[in-house]
Amino acid sequence: MSAAVNQLVKCLTSLAFASGEGADDYYIIRRSGPNLCQASVTVNGAEDMGTAVTLDAKETSPALYLVAPGASSVFGEADGEHERLVFYVDKSDHLRCTAWDDEEEFWDELEMNGLEAPMTVHSESQLSGATGSHDELWVVYQNPKLETVALARREGRWSTVGVVSADVPPGAAHVALADPKSVDRLNLFFATEKGEICHTYSDFVKREWTRDIVKNSLFSGGISRFTVVPTGPDGSYNIYVATRDHKLFLLSSGGDRVEIGRIDGDRFVGESRAERGWSFEINWRFLSFRLVLGADPGSDPGYLA
Numbered sequence: 394m395s396a397a398v399n400q401l402v403k404c405l406t407s408l409a410f411a412s413g414e415g416a417d418d419y420y421i422i423r424r425s426g427p428n429l430c431q432a433s434v435t436v437n438g439a440e441d442m443g444t445a446v447t448l449d450a451k452e453t454s455p456a457l458y459l460v461a462p463g464a465s466s467v468f469g470e471a472d473g474e475h476e477r478l479v480f481y482v483d484k485s486d487h488l489r490c491t492a493w494d495d496e497e498e499f500w501d502e503l504e505m506n507g508l509e510a511p512m513t514v515h516s517e518s519q520l521s522g523a524t525g526s527h528d529e530l531w532v533v534y535q536n537p538k539l540e541t542v543a544l545a546r547r548e549g550r551w552s553t554v555g556v557v558s559a560d561v562p563p564g565a566a567h568v569a570l571a572d573p574k575s576v577d578r579l580n581l582f583f584a585t586e587k588g589e590i591c592h593t594y595s596d597f598v599k600r601e602w603t604r605d606i607v608k609n610s611l612f613s614g615g616i617s618r619f620t621v622v623p624t625g626p627d628g629s630y631n632i633y634v635a636t637r638d639h640k641l642f643l644l645s646s647g648g649d650r651v652e653i654g655r656i657d658g659d660r661f662v663g664e665s666r667a668e669r670g671w672s673f674e675i676n677w678r679f680l681s682f683r684l685v686l687g688a689d690p691g692s693d694p695g696y697l698a
Contacts, residue, residue: 408421
């Protein structure tokens with residue numbers, strides 16, 4: 394199995410991840426003692442000692458890592474500086490943000506301008522978010538009423554856009570995707586009470602939410618973490634799922650599902666000859682993933698990404 398699949402597993406077993414400064418590295422957020430730390434990881438698995446992102450996160454804080462527009466490693470050859478932002482929950486259950494200072498080379502707390510008061514987060518809430526093609530940023534969390542709240546930053550100012558119509562269970566994993574065609578539209582994927590993955594989407598103008606259960610998305614071991622990767626302009630996507638019983642799956646929007654192998658800690662274990670022979674590719678520049686199935690000699694490759 395390509396070493397790239399270990400990159401995916403490391404991302405799914407970390408608190409958050411983002412592309413690096415170039416094509417050959419990426420960043421993950423981990424807890425180190427009382428701190429949240431950023432570690433730089435190369436594509437061959439070498440990991441640095443890490444840099445403290447914040448000292449104020451609560452012990453069970455989730456994390457969200459967003460790279461704001463302008464980053465050439467994510468958005469192409471764009472000009473201008475970019476921001477690296479990590480969102481977390483502090484010991485008072487407030488949503489906080491810290492940003493990387495390129496000149497001083499440290500992480501500094503960043504005020505979320507436009508919000509009148511700190512946003513209080515449910516004690517079990519996860520965080521998700523996205524960077525849109527219109528320079529907007531999205532952050533999604535659950536408030537103490539278990540409402541799924543969407544915040545957006547446009548032209549440097551944050552606002553509460555509204556509540557997503559989604560019955561997200563406390564502590565459930567969720568993934569937000571921006572819509573490339575609309576600055577007001579948001580896609581949210583989340584693990585339901587039954588253990589399936591639900592896809593809900595709408596804009597915050599009409600607020601007519603559509604909810605679809607992703608076909609074949611019930612996993613006997615339960616869902617630990619997952620990430621969603623768009624695969625075409627028709628709205629198709631792939632979902633990479635890490636289950637609570639330490640398995641890694643690939644699920645397409647059409648319901649095709651493949652068990653890729655087993656997760657041991659933050660590493661992938663290919664147990665069969667077929668699993669060890671599959672090819673997996675990651676393009677960190679555009680955060681895209683591709684798994685080539687059936688790479689054993691004499692077999693035809695099949696593409697699910």
